[in-house]
Amino acid sequence: MPRMTYLASGVDLDAAARVKDLIKPLARSTFGPQVLGDVGLFGGLFQLQNFREPVLVSSTDGVGTKLKLAVWLDQYRSIGKDVVNQSINDVLTSGARPLFFLDYIAMESLLTERLEALVGGMAEACREAGCALLGGETSQMSDVFKPGVFELVGFVVGAAEREALLDPSRIKAGDALIGLPSSGLHTNGYSLVRAIFNLEEDRSPLHRAYDELGGTLGEALLEPHRGYWPLLEQVLPRIKAMAHITGGGTEENLERVTPRGLTARVDWSSWETPPIFRIIQDAGNVDLAEMRRVFNMGVGMVLFCAAEHASNILRAFPEAWVVGEVAEA
Amino acid sequence: MPRMTYLASGVDLDAAARVKDLIKPLARSTFGPQVLGDVGLFGGLFQLQNFREPVLVSSTDGVGTKLKLAVWLDQYRSIGKDVVNQSINDVLTSGARPLFFLDYIAMESLLTERLEALVGGMAEACREAGCALLGGETSQMSDVFKPGVFELVGFVVGAAEREALLDPSRIKAGDALIGLPSSGLHTNGYSLVRAIFNLEEDRSPLHRAYDELGGTLGEALLEPHRGYWPLLEQVLPRIKAMAHITGGGTEENLERVTPRGLTARVDWSSWETPPIFRIIQDAGNVDLAEMRRVFNMGVGMVLFCAAEHASNILRAFPEAWVVGEVAEA
Numbered sequence: 001m002p003r004m005t006y007l008a009s010g011v012d013l014d015a016a017a018r019v020k021d022l023i024k025p026l027a028r029s030t031f032g033p034q035v036l037g038d039v040g041l042f043g044g045l046f047q048l049q050n051f052r053e054p055v056l057v058s059s060t061d062g063v064g065t066k067l068k069l070a071v072w073l074d075q076y077r078s079i080g081k082d083v084v085n086q087s088i089n090d091v092l093t094s095g096a097r098p099l100f101f102l103d104y105i106a107m108e109s110l111l112t113e114r115l116e117a118l119v120g121g122m123a124e125a126c127r128e129a130g131c132a133l134l135g136g137e138t139s140q141m142s143d144v145f146k147p148g149v150f151e152l153v154g155f156v157v158g159a160a161e162r163e164a165l166l167d168p169s170r171i172k173a174g175d176a177l178i179g180l181p182s183s184g185l186h187t188n189g190y191s192l193v194r195a196i197f198n199l200e201e202d203r204s205p206l207h208r209a210y211d212e213l214g215g216t217l218g219e220a221l222l223e224p225h226r227g228y229w230p231l232l233e234q235v236l237p238r239i240k241a242m243a244h245i246t247g248g249g250t251e252e253n254l255e256r257v258t259p260r261g262l263t264a265r266v267d268w269s270s271w272e273t274p275p276i277f278r279i280i281q282d283a284g285n286v287d288l289a290e291m292r293r294v295f296n297m298g299v300g301m302v303l304f305c306a307a308e309h310a311s312n313i314l315r316a317f318p319e320a321w322v323v324g325e326v327a328e329a
Numbered sequence: 330m331p332r333m334t335y336l337a338s339g340v341d342l343d344a345a346a347r348v349k350d351l352i353k354p355l356a357r358s359t360f361g362p363q364v365l366g367d368v369g370l371f372g373g374l375f376q377l378q379n380f381r382e383p384v385l386v387s388s389t390d391g392v393g394t395k396l397k398l399a400v401w402l403d404q405y406r407s408i409g410k411d412v413v414n415q416s417i418n419d420v421l422t423s424g425a426r427p428l429f430f431l432d433y434i435a436m437e438s439l440l441t442e443r444l445e446a447l448v449g450g451m452a453e454a455c456r457e458a459g460c461a462l463l464g465g466e467t468s469q470m471s472d473v474f475k476p477g478v479f480e481l482v483g484f485v486v487g488a489a490e491r492e493a494l495l496d497p498s499r500i501k502a503g504d505a506l507i508g509l510p511s512s513g514l515h516t517n518g519y520s521l522v523r524a525i526f527n528l529e530e531d532r533s534p535l536h537r538a539y540d541e542l543g544g545t546l547g548e549a550l551l552e553p554h555r556g557y558w559p560l561l562e563q564v565l566p567r568i569k570a571m572a573h574i575t576g577g578g579t580e581e582n583l584e585r586v587t588p589r590g591l592t593a594r595v596d597w598s599s600w601e602t603p604p605i606f607r608i609i610q611d612a613g614n615v616d617l618a619e620m621r622r623v624f625n626m627g628v629g630m631v632l633f634c635a636a637e638h639a640s641n642i643l644r645a646f647p648e649a650w651v652v653g654e655v656a657e658a
Contacts, residue, residue, distance in 0.1 A: 004613035006623045009524035013577060013622065036384060036494075042419040042573050042585075043388040047491060048377065055365060056385075059372040060431045060484055061466045065473060090371040102389045104433070104482045137390045142520050143529055144394060144478050151473075153433045155389055155484040162376060165365075191471050195338035200472055244371050248342060256371075284333035293342065294335045 010142030015110045019138050022112060026119045030126040030133040035100075044134030046100050046157075053162040059090035060155040065190040069221050071148045072203045076114050078224045080121020083154035085227035086187050086246070088129050089301060092229050093242040093257075095166035096158030098129050103136035107150040110140060118152065121224070129229045131156065168241040168257045168304070171326055175240065176310040177254070177264055179323035180231070182300030184223035184276055188247050189294045193221065196284035212275035220276045228301050235313050241304040245296040252293065254302060258326065264304075266324040274298045299323055339471030344439045348467050351441060355448045359455040359462040364429075373463035375429045375486075382491040388419035389484045394519040398550050400477045401532045405443050407553045409450020412483035414556035415516050415575070417458050418630060421558050422571040422586075424495035425487030427458050432465035436479040439469060447481065450553070458558045460485065497570040497586045497633070500655055504569065505639040506583070506593060508652035509560070511629030513552035513605055517576050518623045522550065525613035541604035549605045557630050564642050570633040574625040581622065583631060587655065593633075595653040603627045628652055 006013065036045035048054055063082045070079045088098045103122055105115065115138065126133045145151070185193070197205040197217070206218030213220045232239070243253040243264075254264035277298065281291050291297065302323060305313055314320055335342060365374035377383055392411045399408045417427045432451055434444065444467065455462045474480070514522070526534040526546070535547030542549045561568070572582040572593075583593035606627065610620050620626065631652060634642055643649055 002614065004521065004525050004615050005619055006518070006521045009521040011520045016576070042422040043386040043425070043487070045423060045494070046385045046387070048380075048383045048385055048488075051377075054377045054383075056375045056377055056428075056486065057372040058375070058429070058431055058463060058484075058486065060433045060464070060482075062433060062435055062468050062470075064468060065470055068472065093371040094374060096372065099385075100387065102387055102484060104389045104391060104484075106391055106480065134387060135389070139391050139393060140520070141391075141394055143397065143523070144475060144480075146473060146475060149473050151435065151480050151482075153389075153480075153482050155387075155431060155433075157385065157387065157486055158372070159377075165374070189335070191340045191469075192333065192335045192338040194472070196333050247345070285331065286333050290334055 011140045012110065016138065016140065019110050019112065019115055022116055023119050026123040027133045030123050030131065032132060035132050035134060044100065044102065046132060046134055048159065051159055051161060054159045055162050055165060056157055056159050057091040057094045057096035058155065058157045059087045060153065061086055061090070062151065062153045063187050065194060066187050067152055068149060068194065069190060069218065072199065072206060073218050073222060075222060076117035077121035078222045079152060080118040081125040081224035082187050083152050084122050084125035085225040087154045087156035088131060088227050088229050089244045091156055091158035092232060093166065093244050094160060095164055095236055096160040098131040098156055098158045098229055100132040100134035100157055101126055102134055102155045104153040105150065106139040106141045108142060108145055110138065125227060129227055166239060166241050169259055170240045171259055171262060171304050173262060173326055173328050174307055175304050175326040176307045176322055177324040177326065178303040178305060178310060178313055178320050179271065179299040180228060180301040180317065181319050182296045182298055183226040184220055186225040186296055186300055188296065192294055193280060196280060210275070210279060226300050231317060235316050238309045238313060239303050239305050243302045245300055245302065249293040249295065250297060250299060257304065261329055262326050263329040264324060265327050270321060270323050271298055340469045341439065345467065345469065348439050348441065348444055351445055352448050355452040356462045359452050359460065361461060364461050364463060373429065373431065375461060375463055377488065380488055380490060383488045384491050384494055386420040386423045386425035386487045386489060387485065388416045389482065390415055391480065391482045392516050394523060395516050396481055397478060397523065398519060398547065401528065402535060402547050402551060404551060405446035406450035407551045408481060409447040410454040410553035411516050412481050413451050413454035414554040416483045416485035417460060417556050417558050418573045420485055420487035421561060422495065422573050423489060424493055424565055425489040427460035427485055427487045427558055429461040429463035429486055430455055431463055431484045433482040434479065435468040435470045437471060437474055439467065454556055458556055495568060495570050498588055499569045500588055500591060500633050502591060502655055502657050503636055504633050504655040505636045505651055506653040506655065507632040507634060507639060507642055507649050508600065508628040509557060509630040509646065510648050511625045511627055512555040513549055515554040515625055515629055517625065521613070521623055522609060525609060539604070539608060555629055560646060564645050567638045567642060568632050568634050572631045574629055574631065578622040578624065579626060579628060586633065590658055591655050592658040593653060594656050599650060599652050600627055
C-alpha cells in the first residue's frame with residue numbers, strides 16, 4: 001500500500017489548529033471574571049459565585065434543518081445566534097440565569113469563513129445574554145454529511161437559587177398567559193418549509209420578495225431565534241412558569257408546564273398570525289391545526305403569572321399581550 | 330398543492346414522543362438526589378451541593394467517524410459509552426468530579442432499537458462514573474446525513490473546589506509522567522482507519538479475526554473509550570496535572586499541559602504498542618511519527634506528579650507505568 005496519512009484520509013490537524021486560533025478571540029470577547037484560564041484546555045472553567053443554594057439548569061439542542069437554509073443562502077451568522085438563543089430560552093424557563101455556552105460543529109472539512117461567521121454569531125448572542133462562550137469542539141467528519149451540509153449543536157448551563165426556581169405547581173385557574181412575540185420560525189418547522197417550497201430541488205423561492213415580509217422569503221426564514229433573557233431578567237420574581245414554544249407548537253408546550261387538572265386556554269384571536277406563517281400555510285395548503293402543532297405562529301415564549309400581575313408585566317414589555325388564561329380542565 | 334403535513338416532510342412528532350418514553354427510565358437509572366424534577370422539561374435541573382468555592386468544568390465532543398463503524402457493525406451500545414467517557418476524561422483533567430451529562434442525537438428518522446442501545450450505553454457509563462444523564466435532545470434531520478449515518482454528541486459538566494483544581498503551573502523538571510492504558514483507539518483516528526482498510530467500499534476486513542487481537546478487527550475498533558474517573562478519584566490530591574490523549578496524539582496533548590520552558594519527554598520504549606495499532610500501521614504503511622500524532626498508541630491518560638509520589642500512584646494502579654518525565658526544554 002502507498003504510505004497513508006491522516007491528511008489524505010480527510011482530517012487536517014493543522015487546519016484544526018488554525019481554526020482554534022480563529023475562534024479564541026471571539027470566545028474571549030464573551031469572558032467575564034468568572035471564566036478561569038483560557039480557551040484551548042481540555043475543559044472550560046467557570047467559577048460559580050454569589051449563589052447560596054445553586055441549582056444548575058442545562059439544555060442542549062441543534063438548529064435542525066434550518067442549517068440547510070443557511071447553507072443555501074451562504075449566511076451563517078444568523079444560525080450562530082439561533083443555537084445560543086434557543087438553549088438559553090430553554091434554561092430560563094426554570095428561572096435560571098445563563099452562565100456559559102459550549103458549541104459543537106462538525107463539517108466535512110473546516111471552512112474558515114463559515115466557521116468565523118458561525119462563531120461570530122454565537123459570540124454576539126452570548127454577549128447579549130451575559131453568557132460566556134466557554135468552549136466547544138470543531139470536528140472534521142468525512143463521509144458523514146450530504147454535500148455542503150454540516151452539524152451545529154449548542155449546550156448551555158444556567159443557574160438559579162433553589163428557592164427562586166420557577167415552580168409550575170403554583171399555577172392556578174385564572175392565571176394569565178402572556179405571550180412574547182417570536183422573530184419568525186425560530187428553529188422549528190424547517191423540514192416542512194423545505195418540502196412545501198420544494199427547496200431541495202430548487203432554491204429560487206428563497207429569493208422571491210414579498211411585500212408583507214418587507215424582504216425575501218429567505219431573509220424571513222433565516223431571522224435568528226430571539227433570546228428572551230435580557231427582557232425577562234427584571235420580571236422573573238412575578239412569573240410562575242414559562243413555556244418556550246418549540247417543536248410541538250403552542251398548545252403542546254403549554255401542556256408540558258400546566259399542572260394536571262388545569263388547562264392553558266389559548267385565545268388564538270388575540271393576535272394576528274405574522275405574514276411568514278400565512279405565506280407558508282397558503283403555499284403548502286396546510287391545515288390550521290397542523291400549522292399550530294409545527295410552528296410558533298408568532299409567539300416565542302409564554303409566561304404564566306397571577307392575573308393581578310399581568311398589567312405590571314405588560315407595562316415592562318410593550319410588545320407582549322395576554323394570549324390566554326389557565327382554566328379548570 | 331395537495332395538503333402538506335409535517336409527517337410527510339420527514340418529521341414524526343409522535344415518534345419523537347415515543348422515543349422520550351423509551352429514554353426516560355434509562356436516564357432515571359442514573360439519577361441521584363441532586364437531580365431535581367424529572368426528564369422531559371425544557372432544561373435538566375441539578376442541585377450543586379457540598380462545594381465551598383465551586384468551579385464548573387465542562388466539555389463537549391462527538392465520537393467522530395467511529396459512529397460509522399458502529400453503523401457498519403450495527404452495534405451502538407459501545408459508542409454510547411464512548412461519548413460519555415471521552416467527555417468525562419476531558420473534565421477530570423482539571424481535577425473535576427463529573428456531575429451530569431447531556432446527549433444530542435440527530436438521525437434521518439428515529440430508529441428505536443438503535444436509540445435504546447445508544448442511550449443504554451450512555452446510562453451505563455454515567456452510572457459507572459456517578460454522573461447523571463440529565464437530559465438531551467433527539468432530533469429528526471431529513472436530507473442531512475448520508476445513508477445510515479447519524480450524529481452523536483455529548484456534553485458533560487463537572488465541578489471541583491477552586492483550591493483543588495489541578496494546576497499545571499506546578500509542574501517541574503524531574504516530575505514523573507504516569508501512563509494509564511487505553512482500551513483501544515478510544516475515539517481518534519477512525520478516518521485514517523477507514524481509509525487504510527478501504528471500509529467505505531468494503532466492510533469485510535472488519536470481520537477478519539486476528540490471533541493477536543483475540544477477536545475481529547471490528548471488535549477491537551469498537552472497544553469503548555475507557556473512563557478514568559473511578560480510578561483517579563482516590564489519587565487526585567497527589568497529581569499535578571493530567572493530559573487526555575486524544576486528537577493530536579501523546580506528545581501534542583502533553584505539550585498542551587506542560588508549562589513553557591519545560592518539555593514532557595516520552596520514553597516510547599517503556600511500553601509495547603498494543604497489537605491493534607501495529608495492525609493499522611502495517612496495513613496502511615503509516616510512518617511511525619504519523620501514527621503517534623493520530624493515535625494514543627496504548628496510553629489513554631497521562632498523569633503528571635512529583636517523582637516521590639510516583640511509586641505510591643503506581644501501587645494504586647497495577648496497570649499503570651512511568652511513560653516519561655518532565656525535563657528542561
